[in-house]
Every structure is written in structure tokens, then in C-alpha cells.
Amino acid sequence: MRVLIPYTPTDPKSRLSPVMSASERTAFAHAMLEDVVEAIKTAGHTPEILADAVVPSAPAPVIEDERPLSPAVNAVLDPPDAVIMADMPLVTAGTVADALERPGDVVIGPGRGGGTNLLVVRDDRFAVDYHGASLEDHRRIASSADLVVTEVDSHRISTDIDEPADLVEVLLHGQGRAANWLREHQFELVETDGRVRLRRS
Amino acid sequence: MRVLIPYTPTDPKSRLSPVMSASERTAFAHAMLEDVVEAIKTAGHTPEILADAVVPSAPAPVIEDERPLSPAVNAVLDPPDAVIMADMPLVTAGTVADALERPGDVVIGPGRGGGTNLLVVRDDRFAVDYHGASLEDHRRIASSADLVVTEVDSHRISTDIDEPADLVEVLLHGQGRAANWLREHQFELVETDGRVRLRRS
Numbered sequence: 001m002r003v004l005i006p007y008t009p010t011d012p013k014s015r016l017s018p019v020m021s022a023s024e025r026t027a028f029a030h031a032m033l034e035d036v037v038e039a040i041k042t043a044g045h046t047p048e049i050l051a052d053a054v055v056p057s058a059p060a061p062v063i064e065d066e067r068p069l070s071p072a073v074n075a076v077l078d079p080p081d082a083v084i085m086a087d088m089p090l091v092t093a094g095t096v097a098d099a100l101e102r103p104g105d106v107v108i109g110p111g112r113g114g115g116t117n118l119l120v121v122r123d124d125r126f127a128v129d130y131h132g133a134s135l136e137d138h139r140r141i142a143s144s145a146d147l148v149v150t151e152v153d154s155h156r157i158s159t160d161i162d163e164p165a166d167l168v169e170v171l172l173h174g175q176g177r178a179a180n181w182l183r184e185h186q187f188e189l190v191e192t193d194g195r196v197r198l199r200r201s
Numbered sequence: 202m203r204v205l206i207p208y209t210p211t212d213p214k215s216r217l218s219p220v221m222s223a224s225e226r227t228a229f230a231h232a233m234l235e236d237v238v239e240a241i242k243t244a245g246h247t248p249e250i251l252a253d254a255v256v257p258s259a260p261a262p263v264i265e266d267e268r269p270l271s272p273a274v275n276a277v278l279d280p281p282d283a284v285i286m287a288d289m290p291l292v293t294a295g296t297v298a299d300a301l302e303r304p305g306d307v308v309i310g311p312g313r314g315g316g317t318n319l320l321v322v323r324d325d326r327f328a329v330d331y332h333g334a335s336l337e338d339h340r341r342i343a344s345s346a347d348l349v350v351t352e353v354d355s356h357r358i359s360t361d362i363d364e365p366a367d368l369v370e371v372l373l374h375g376q377g378r379a380a381n382w383l384r385e386h387q388f389e390l391v392e393t394d395g396r397v398r399l400r401r402s
Binding site for chain 1: 315369
């Protein structure tokens with residue numbers, strides 16, 4: 001199946017600014033993209049990056065579209081297609097393979113906080129709407145068109161990396177380039193007050 | 202399988218204090234406990250509450266032990282047993298059934314932030330250590346004893362409810378008493394700046 005990967009190469013992951021410089025955020029975002037692309041390829045599917053600007057050293061073919069995310073995705077979405085976010089470095093080939101095999105006209109992998117981190121769209125009556133509370137919007141859009149929806153229960157899929165606290169999950173569960181990038185850049189887990197926290201040494 | 206549910210009935214969930222009174226926290230913690238007990242029973246397993254004080258209106262048999270969590274669990278753990286935390290109201294009967302059927306000497310359901318929200322222990326060379334970074338400790342304890350470990354990838358299991366932000370997940374995914382309690386007490390989701398947030402109206 002073709003898997004679209006929305007990606008913003010310019011000034012990515014601004015909420016990581018407290019712990020990474022601008023060039024580090026660019027490098028880390030690219031490492032996460034590479035992890036997602038590799039998981040998709042190893043699962044036997046076909047990644048295509050949907051970017052709003054040129055992607056240097058792109059690990060897969062790029063469709064460039066400057067528009068906001070939802071119109072850019074809807075312009076190229078051609079069921080059966082999947083959409084997987086680029087900032088999910090916990091996903092493995094097994095995670096992707098399992099999710100893309102799930103039945104339903106629409107398969108939704110919720111993100112923590114009400115986002116939509118993974119979609120499989122098998123019916124062209126469905127269109128994406130990523131703005132705001134996209135999980136509830138996607139449930140509603142599918143329901144309005146009488147489509148059968150399956151939701152995937154996965155910590156690896158629900159964990160997109162936006163804030164410093166999310167990096168803890170990469171260090172606890174990540175096996176790929178993003179986790180290695182963090183370790184090589186002196187990010188580590190420390191235990192204080194009986195809780196795990198991030199530290200940059 | 203017997204499933205131990207550690208539970209603190211006295212002044213529970215202190216990190217929810219910014220949004221709930223002490224008596225509300227007690228009621229909400231009890232609603233979450235009821236959801237977990239019901240999921241375990243519906244899955245065909247046998248819940249036993251392991252509490253450090255008397256549990257009013259306990260929804261399952263109670264073992265009372267005033268000691269800290271780890272010695273209290275280890276004192277009664279008799280493989281094959283499972284341990285499921287009481288603050289996971291997203292778990293369904295299906296979630297529990299699937300996790301408890303997973304193979305391995307030890308099955309671990311990681312909690313977000315490095316905790317251990319679910320354990321299945323099938324070998325008496327394993328002992329729990331919930332203090333601090335328990336996920337990594339449990340991986341290490343199992344590895345030291347050459348035990349086969351399976352990790353469960355589940356957003357419903359990884360989401361324990363400690364802080365106000367976690368309540369968003371209950372409203373997005375919960376179907377039981379805890380979600381109803383929140384709705385009856387005027388908790389709701391609102392969208393601001395394209396993100397979902399909690400509001401109490």
C-alpha cells in the first residue's frame with residue numbers, strides 16, 4: 001500500500017526548542033522521518049513523503065505541496081492509501097504491518113491528545129481534516145459517510161514526538177536512528193523522586 | 202488468572218488536585234478501580250484488590266497490606282498471576298484478555314514515562330520492583346533470571362491517569378464509569394489553538 005508521510009523540513013518541532021537548537025531539531029526530525037520510512041519499507045509498503053518544502057537527503061520519493069496539511073493530503077489521497085506521521089520513531093515494521101492489515105473502510109491510529117497519527121483510507125468518501133481535534137473529526141467524517149472504522153490501540157503509534165517529555169519514550173522504546181541521535185547528543189534518562197526524567201549531560 | 206490490583210484508597214491521585222477536590226479524587230479513583238475490575242471480570246479473570254487501607258464499597262475481594270507497593274505485591278504474588286494498576290480506565294475486557302494471553306515468562310505493559318502498568322508473571326524467579334523507573338528495572342530483573350519477556354504495545358494500557366492532561370485521554374477513549382464521572386462533573390474537551398484541552402465548565 002502507498003503510505004503518505006507528511007513532513008515539514010523547515011524549522012520543524014518548534015516545541016523541542018527548550019532542549020535542542022534549530023539545526024539539531026532539523027537533524028532529529030530527519031532521523032525520525034528515516035525511522036518511519038524504514039519501518040514502512042520493511043513492512044513491505046511504499047512510502048512517499050508529502051512535504052511543504054524541499055527535503056534534503058530525502059529517504060523516499062517526495063511530493064511537494066506548499067498548502068496546509070489537509071488540502072495537501074486530500075489532493076493526492078487515492079484509496080487504498082495510508083497516512084503516517086513523520087514524528088513517530090517508536091513505530092516498527094511490525095507496528096506498521098499490523099495496522100495496515102486491520103479491516104475497515106477507515107483505520108485510525110489515535111495520537112495522544114486527540115490527534116490522528118495513522119490512517120488507512122479504503123473508501124473515497126473519506127477526506128482528512130487534520131486541523132485541531134482530528135481524532136474526533138475523523139470519527140465524525142467516517143460516521144457521516146456510514147463507513148466502518150477500526151481504531152488501533154498502540155502506544156508506539158499514539159506517541160508522536162512534540163515536547164521534551166515525549167523524548168523519554170524514544171529513549172525507553174526506540175531502537176532506530178532517532179533514539180541513537182538522542183544518545184549521541186547526550187540525552188539520557190535519570191530517576192528523580194521515583195520518576196523518570198530527561199537530562200542532557 | 203488471578204489479577205492483583207494495587208489501590209490506595211486514602212488521598213488518592215494527589216496530582217489531580219489542581220482540578221478535583223479531595224473527595225472528588227476519592228470518588229474518581231474508585232470509578233477507575235471499578236472500570237478495571239469490570240474489564241478483568243468480563244475478560245474471564247479473577248480480580249483481587251491489594252490495598253494499603255480499608256476500601257469502602259470494594260468491587261472485588263481486598264487483600265489489605267500497609268507496606269509499600271513492591272513488598273506488598275511480592276508477598277502475595279504466586280505465578281501465574283497478573284498485576285494491573287487501578288488507574289487505567291481505558292482498558293477494556295478485550296485489552297485485558299489479549300494481554301493476559303500473550304506468551305512469555307513475564308509480560309510487561311509499559312506505562313507512559315517508564316512505569317509498569319500491567320504485568321503477567323509466570324515464573325517465580327521474577328519479583329516486582331515498582332519504585333522509580335520500574336519498566337527498565339523489570340526488564341533487567343527478567344533478563345538477569347534469563348526469563349522470556351513480552352512487551353505489550355497498547356495505548357490503553359500505557360495511559361495511567363496521574364495528571365490533568367491524562368484526563369483528556371479518558372474523555373477521548375473511555376467508555377465506563379470514570380469517563381461518565383468526568384462528564385457528570387462538567388469536564389469536557391475544548392479546542393484551542395488547534396489543540397485539544399481539558400475544561401471544567
